[in-house]
Amino acid sequence: MDDLLIRNGSIWNGTRFEVSDVSVQDGKIVAIGTNAGPAQTVFEASGRFVLPGFIDPHVHFSLDLGKLHSADDFRSGSVAAAFGGVTTFIDFLAPTDNENDLERAYYARLIEASSSVVDYRFHATIKHPKGDLEAYVKKMLSLGMTTLKLFTTYSDSGRRTDDDQIERLLALSERYGFTILAHIEDDSMITMKDFYVPADLPKSRPAAGETAEALKLAGFVEKHGGTLYMVHLSSGTTLDRLRERYPHLLNRKFFIESCPHYFAFTEDVLSRADGCLYTMSPALRTAAERDRLCAGFADVYAIGTDHCPFRREEKEHDRLRDIPMGIGGVEHAYEVLSARFGAAVIPKMTEHPAKINGLSDRKGTIAIGHDADFAIVRSVKERIVSDHSHGHTVWTGTDVDARIEATILRGAFAVKDGRFLGTKGQYVGRKPER
Template sequence: MSILIKGGTVLSSTGSVAADVVVDGERVTAVVAPDSWPGNADTVIDATGKYVLPGGIDGHTHMEMPFGGTFSADTFETGTTAAAWGGTTTIVDFAVQAKGTSLLSTLDKWHEKAGGNCAIDYGFHMIVSDVNDGTLKEMDACVDAGVNTFKMFMAYPGVFYSTDGEILLAMQRARANGGTIMMHAENGIAIDQLVAQAIAAGRTDPVQHGLTRPPELEGEATHRAIQLAKVTGAPLYIVHLSAAQALEAVAVARNDGQNVFAETCPQYLFLSIEDLARPDFEGAKFVASPPLREKSHQGALWQGLRTNDLSVVSTDHCPFCFVEQKELGRGDFSKIPNGMPGVEHRMDLIYQGVVGGELTLQRWVEVTSTTPARMFGLYPRKGVIAPGSDADIVVYDPKATQTLSASTHHMNVDYSAYEGLEITGRVDTVLSRGRVVLDRDGWHGAKGHGRFLSRELNQYLN
């Protein structure tokens, strides 16, 4: 089964060329000058006037994630399907070690949850909640099993929180086995005091979620993680960076040549604490951690994307329905499940940065696909349209317009964080490993098509 994508402009992280793309089976066979493919093709896709780009890679999702007695609302099936609708053809989801359990059994469990259910390819990061001699050894086994990125938390004491000593131990192990430590960098120990004071004082609205997590405490934790990484020599990747203070800490370390990387998420670029302050408990829709910040941080984040101090845009997709889930926190913001939906809209939203002059076209491709592929050991299988690469390809219509809404989105959640937002650009056609899972006629994908990706090590390390 071969496909010829004709007439489009093929994008990469360095620029664009007019070219046709030949797919044979699951892989790209050739990238050729327009109309110069001498072979046959079973199917021809007309990409005239459109961009042809490597499928998006969302390096930070939480499908069916247990959180405070409930689960994030997207299953691997619904979540990966929504991702594909938005032009994302790979996710890296977080397996979550529960305290007292092993990393490998956790991995087994996540393989069970995801296996046979995903519409697109997927990999795993491992959340390490319980550092001990056994789990430290298991980290090596995880690396061998294609899971070499380990998320730790400086927040959520009693749940995911690791002490600086535990982080140090895990970093030493990562230094030895080639893994990268991913960090949720907020000083949760100090934050929890502020939260308790707010509750005690009767300040219980959703906006308090933001006010009790000041950006200095994200900056502080980021700086601390960087110093621990320096002492141990471990590569470090800061997840969901939201604050200018944290960005500054990352910039200093990167300027010093340390192996420190960071991602931000669309919600920090487009939304703010003003959304958290929406009346009638509407703000609960925007509760995630780190919290949405003052608008002044947005410009710093866009600039960080330009300077490459922010290398990746992921979503931290972790949807909870407003009804029955977010509502758990009425009267006590600290009980609102933390997380926002977003896996479907990342490519479109960051494209608005291109439309608005914040990013170049090539940088759009880089931060949404090429860099995550290199960062998470998937390149050149993913992240580029090149011979031998998986045929994960998006045909994107740069002129089409659309309106984001819960009534039209495909995520399994009852609200949109961007309800009513009119944007330019729209996914036209999506291939996942050579299969057209989506085109203008609609959905042709299927759960179970997606396969687990055993990942290589971070490719940015010298």
């Protein structure tokens, strides 16, 4: 007898929905089709959409900013993720500039993340590297990580990786087969003045700075090879220019991630009395930029939420300089984006992030032998009223037409009937080589 039978659901087969049953045993999918055998637990899914559990490849739980700390730790952030149908998230190691600190950061983050209630892995994060880049990369690979985040900006806090180092890392990416994640903004175009208020954020971090840097890095990929994943793309112009200049590389050698907020909001909200609550980096853009980004949605490879909320009182400052950047999003990403883009969002939250992060042998698709991770979705017109994150949420009041009804992690219900049922997450990276 199987452990779980999901009966008569509309199952996502990678391109469309088909009414079918799914059988689960020992946390794995063992059968898909009609005439499934008996099971200990039967979940009646008729009239429901059964999607692969979502993979959020970009969250910041328990982010230490010195005097401030992001509102969600791994426990609260992953509970919010579970309510959003997310069964795997990828967080980041603390930025390091040498391989010894990288190893320490990995083991420190493993301990912090052990309270997670869904599965997880990490991106390594490099900051203004000091030593031998190849030694750093080899250490990362030996620790089982295949994705390396770098910043082209934040020189003021010592996090920037210089152009010659990026070029060298791309050559190493080509040779060793790992993926480079890049925060792309032209550092020289970023300004911060004491008198800036939230409405000045787009001026402080202009869209043109993203476009210029993205084109430069795409050129580096053309020259050196490697695999580049541009995180949190905010402007439609950047996407359009990349498509025009590098159609042969777009979503083949470099990949685009964007976030729900860049499709949902424009910079106009920053001028409101509560504009401080909508501050993140990169900034929200004009309506024209937002509309171009929406028009180019097909070329956005993956959705990451960049989930990094703070408590409301931590965001409520008049001066931009005093406001920690970041908002939440892990819980409502699918609902918000499916209302706009329908089923087109599904691969960008399942199969694609699984592929680019080396998880596709067990996550991201509903297939026999894969982890039995599911988001069960119900079509219903509703308005978002709450959130399980410990941070302030900007999504309250958003109209959606689908809700996550249940979330299943390796065959066990993480969320059902509006309650979290006590799952335990596992690290899904490769184990370190010994």
